[in-house]
Amino acid sequence: MTDEMLYQIDEAVIKWLDDEKQKIPALLKDMKTTTKTDRFDLVTNIDKAIEQSFEQFLMNTFPDHQLYGEEGHHEIAHLREGATWVLDPIDGTVNLVKQQDDFCIILALFYNGKPMLSYIYDYSRQHLFKARKGYGAYLNEQSLAPPQAYPLHESIISFNNKVMNDETIHDLLNHSFAYRLIGACGLDSAKVFTGQFGAHIHTNAKPWDIGAQFLFAEELGLKMTNFYREPIDFIQGGPFIISNPGCYEEVLALLLQKGGYQI
Ligand code: IPD
Ligand code: CA
Ligand code: CA
Numbered sequence: 001m002t003d004e005m006l007y008q009i010d011e012a013v014i015k016w017l018d019d020e021k022q023k024i025p026a027l028l029k030d031m032k033t034t035t036k037t038d039r040f041d042l043v044t045n046i047d048k049a050i051e052q053s054f055e056q057f058l059m060n061t062f063p064d065h066q067l068y069g070e071e072g073h074h075e076i077a078h079l080r081e082g083a084t085w086v087l088d089p090i091d092g093t094v095n096l097v098k099q100q101d102d103f104c105i106i107l108a109l110f111y112n113g114k115p116m117l118s119y120i121y122d123y124s125r126q127h128l129f130k131a132r133k134g135y136g137a138y139l140n141e142q143s144l145a146p147p148q149a150y151p152l153h154e155s156i157i158s159f160n161n162k163v164m165n166d167e168t169i170h171d172l173l174n175h176s177f178a179y180r181l182i183g184a185c186g187l188d189s190a191k192v193f194t195g196q197f198g199a200h201i202h203t204n205a206k207p208w209d210i211g212a213q214f215l216f217a218e219e220l221g222l223k224m225t226n227f228y229r230e231p232i233d234f235i236q237g238g239p240f241i242i243s244n245p246g247c248y249e250e251v252l253a254l255l256l257q258k259g260g261y262q263i
Contacts, residue, residue, distance in 0.1 A: 001083070001111045003134075009062065009109065010117055010132060016057045017121055017128065020050060020105070024123060033097050042093045047071050050089035050105060058085065065109075068235070070208040079235050080113040086211030086234065092184025100124075106186040108211035110234055118212035120186045129190050131215040137193060146221040147195025149246030152176050155198025157251065158188045163203045171254045176247075185209040192242050193220055199243035199251050207237040216242075223248040227255055 024046065032045045051071040058065050062083065067073045069087040085107065090096055092103035101124045109117040120129040129144075131137040137144040157176045161169055173179055176198065182188045185205060191197035193216050202209060210224075214234060217224035223243045226232055229252065232240055243251060 001116060006116055006132060010130075012057075012061050013107070013117070013119065016054065017105070017119065020053060021121075021123070021126075023049070023053075028100065031097070040094070042097050043071065044090070044093060044096060046096065047090040047093060051087060054085070054087055054089070054107070068207065068211075070206065076235050079110075082112065084110045086110065086208055088186065088206075088208035088211065091186040091209060092182070095183050102182050102184055102187060104184055104186040104190075106208060106210075106212045108215065108234075110211075113234065115215035115218065115234070118215040120190050120212050120216075122187060122190065127190075129193060129212075129216065131212070131219045133215060133218075135219075137216050137219045139194070144193060144220060147193070147244055150195075150198055150244055152198060152247040152250040155244065155247045156180050156191075156196065157199045157201070157247070158182065158191070158197055159199075159201035160203060165258060167258045168255060171258070172251070175250065175254060186212065189213045189216070189242050192222060192244060195244065197244075198247040199241060201251070201255065202240045205232075205237045205240040207235055210234075210237060210240050210242075213240075213242050221245065227252060 027046045027049055033042055035041055036043055048071050051069045055067055058067055065083040065085060067085050068079055071089060088106040090103050091106045095102040105121040107119040108115060116133045118131040129139055152175050154177050156178045158181045185202050188200040192200050213224055223245055226239045
């Protein structure tokens with residue numbers, strides 16, 4: 001995929017995102033929520049509308065591109081071939097339903113399995129995080145610098161504490177500067193891009209929770225692996241850490257030393 005092609009795809013996607021922004025206020029006014037696997041697993045008409053709109057956009061603009069999306073695009077047979085988009089139409093649906101705040105769209109383009117373009121759009125703050133392979137990462141068109149390295153005792157960390165063992169939670173709290181959790185994997189990860197958080201851990205990330213983070217990690221010199229320092233498969237997801245290089249080893253050591261977590 002040439003630079004020129006990526007540039008054109010990026011322009012088209014930015015236009016699609018602009019159109020979605022305009023539609024969200026009306027969708028928010030008329031939000032309808034249903035449950036999936038249990039009463040905490042929510043989906044709204046907004047999640048579905050955004051995914052359908054992106055599917056339509058691809059059919060009209062890039063008909064040979066594949067879609068791997070949370071709300072109903074789960075066919076995985078050929079995703080490593082050619083252009084594949086991974087989409088979480090709303091990440092942080094619980095926040096959307098309960099707070100009307102702190103939710104985002106996560107979108108990433110892979111070509112032959114390699115990340116090429118990534119977007120995390122924070123609707124409430126109108127913050128668009130974007131990364132383009134070889135061209136760095138941006139926040140609303142302002143270039144982001146790789147964050148300064150900080151050790152764990154100077155870092156805020158975030159993790160999904162429901163599945164952590166109590167001892168591991170206390171170890172992580174005791175060794176870090178502070179703990180915060182936004183509750184949207186894309187936004188918790190974006191805090192690591194900007195250096196506001198040292199690390200975000202998700203013990204069982206779905207592919208769409210982390211599709212965009214691969215390229216941001218590459219372009220910003222961050223660590224993104226599973227808990228055994230191995231690369232994560234973009235089609236499978238799984239245990240995930242994105243981290244400032246200054247605290248990565250310390251966080252992993254604490255996470256693993258007492259059994260850590262259950263999936
Ligand atoms: C959720 C969020 C949340 C994480 C959950 C995810 P969703 O995504 O990223 O931070 O803890 O595991 O499912 O369901 O709102 O797209
Ligand atoms: Ca998600
Ligand atoms: Ca979602």
